Amino acid sequence: MPSTRSLPKLAEAAKDCRGCDLYKTATQTVFGEGRRDAALVLVGEQPGDAEDKAGEPFVGPAGHVLDDLLEKAKIPRSSVYVTNAVKHFKWTPRGKRRMHSRPLAGEIVACSPWLSAELAAVRADVVVCLGSTAAQSLFGGTFRLMASFGEVLTHEDRQVIVTYHPSAILRMPTHEAREEARGQLVRDLARAWKLAGGK
Numbered sequence: 001m002p003s004t005r006s007l008p009k010l011a012e013a014a015k016d017c018r019g020c021d022l023y024k025t026a027t028q029t030v031f032g033e034g035r036r037d038a039a040l041v042l043v044g045e046q047p048g049d050a051e052d053k054a055g056e057p058f059v060g061p062a063g064h065v066l067d068d069l070l071e072k073a074k075i076p077r078s079s080v081y082v083t084n085a086v087k088h089f090k091w092t093p094r095g096k097r098r099m100h101s102r103p104l105a106g107e108i109v110a111c112s113p114w115l116s117a118e119l120a121a122v123r124a125d126v127v128v129c130l131g132s133t134a135a136q137s138l139f140g141g142t143f144r145l146m147a148s149f150g151e152v153l154t155h156e157d158r159q160v161i162v163t164y165h166p167s168a169i170l171r172m173p174t175h176e177a178r179e180e181a182r183g184q185l186v187r188d189l190a191r192a193w194k195l196a197g198g199k
């Protein structure tokens with residue numbers, strides 16, 4: 001961790017992180033992106049295949065879903081800081097494809113100082129945890145998403161809303177389920193934006 005904890009310094013330092021083994025099989029560290037004065041922070045799970053190659057968070061299929069949800073919630077993406085609980089892509093091979101693999105509790109804990117440093121640097125009052133990995137990074141490994149789904153929680157001096165990860169929508173089996181989850185996510189994002197003072 002660098003002594004100066006500005007976002008650019010943190011991002012630079014995270015490139016050389018060896019806090020767990022995930023750096024060994026990933027292309028690069030994918031640090032958060034956005035403005036230091038962002039009113040809202042969105043935290044996902046980990047970079048996916050596209051993000052690992054691009055070096056940017058939420059630019060793959062889940063990122064396209066997120067862009068659409070933000071637009072529906074009337075939140076400019078340029079006004080939010082987006083990041084992940086885990087900064088390296090964890091995957092397993094299936095033929096020529098690299099399939100997403102869920103990070104272990106120890107990997108979430110190992111990466112949590114980066115997320116804490118980002119939250120301290122951005123100083124947003126409101127955080128949205130997109131999925132259980134993000135919530136477990138903040139609230140610990142015993143956190144269960146469905147028990148606190150949609151509630152406004154408190155973490156240190158921030159308000160936190162826990163909701164679906166956009167990629168969960170892509171995995172839902174029916175159109176109805178996908179639309180229901182999409183609506184829920186838009187409502188949760190809009191509520192977070194309002195809590196953050198967004199107009």
Ligand code: SF4
Nearest residue numbers: 017019020088110111
């Ligand atoms: S996943 Fe996080 S803790 Fe592990 S090597 Fe990457 S940046 Fe470091």
